[in-house]
Amino acid sequence: MSEIIRINENSWRIEDGHVRFFLLCGSERAALIDSGMDTPDARSIAESLTALPLIMIYTHADRDHISGHAAFDKAWMNPAEEENFRRAGGTGEIVPLEDGDVIDLGGRPLRIIHIPGHTPGSIALLDVNGRFLIGGDSVQDGNIYMFGPMRDLGIYPASMRRLLELSDLYDEVWPSHGSFPVSPELIPQLIEGAEKILAGEAEGTLFEAHGNPILLFRFPFAGFLRPLPEE
Numbered sequence: 252m253s254e255i256i257r258i259n260e261n262s263w264r265i266e267d268g269h270v271r272f273f274l275l276c277g278s279e280r281a282a283l284i285d286s287g288m289d290t291p292d293a294r295s296i297a298e299s300l301t302a303l304p305l306i307m308i309y310t311h312a313d314r315d316h317i318s319g320h321a322a323f324d325k326a327w328m329n330p331a332e333e334e335n336f337r338r339a340g341g342t343g344e345i346v347p348l349e350d351g352d353v354i355d356l357g358g359r360p361l362r363i364i365h366i367p368g369h370t371p372g373s374i375a376l377l378d379v380n381g382r383f384l385i386g387g388d389s390v391q392d393g394n395i396y397m398f399g400p401m402r403d404l405g406i407y408p409a410s411m412r413r414l415l416e417l418s419d420l421y422d423e424v425w426p427s428h429g430s431f432p433v434s435p436e437l438i439p440q441l442i443e444g445a446e447k448i449l450a451g452e453a454e455g456t457l458f459e460a461h462g463n464p465i466l467l468f469r470f471p472f473a474g475f476l477r478p479l480p481e482e
């Protein structure tokens with residue numbers, strides 16, 4: 252059972268177990284940002300909160316973010332995410348969101364920032380007037396999945412640096428997992444952690460994900476899940 256929490260006048264978060272997604276309303280339309288892991292009725296939930304026309308935007312398309320996809324004809328996402336979306340069973344026509352695009356919900360512009368690494372088409376959304384960033388799985392204090400197909404820790408620090416360059420435009424980050432909200436001060440810490448792992452300077456502990464042994468690199472601020480080194 253998902254829990255609906257109003258954040259402010261025109262924003263909600265929907266807590267769906269270990270993942271959360273968001274409803275943002277402008278004056279002309281509303282946007283769901285992701286649709287949960289176990290919430291096929293995400294659209295109905297959104298429509299119970301607003302009468303505005305609704306679009307479906309994805310921060311990325313891992314299985315735990317798209318459970319409400321079937322209720323929408325169109326899926327707004329970075330085109331590099333389509334493969335992941337289809338693998339997870341996602342249906343509908345892709346509306347491409349490129350880096351720098353601005354979606355206006357009516358007096359509420361959302362700027363798209365492409366931040367590949369966790370997945371190829373991961374994006375962050377900057378609510379320009381609200382001064383917050385929705386970071387998907389890439390900016391959070393839980394464990395960030397960086398193993399398996401389509402993960403690339405090597406390009407993740409550059410994506411986080413792009414967010415840092417824009418840090419005078421937002422005051423908080425709304426993540427998909429872990430604490431809500433988190434401070435932008437987490438971003439340089441994530442860069443440092445990722446770079447330590449890449450340089451072989453961090454120690455992982457054995458961890459199990461869906462029956463497979465992997466490594467958890469846990470720092471005080473967040474963790475990264477990585478494949479076991481190849482023999």
Ligand SMILES: [Zn+2]
Nearest residue numbers: 313315388427
């Ligand atoms: Zn996730």
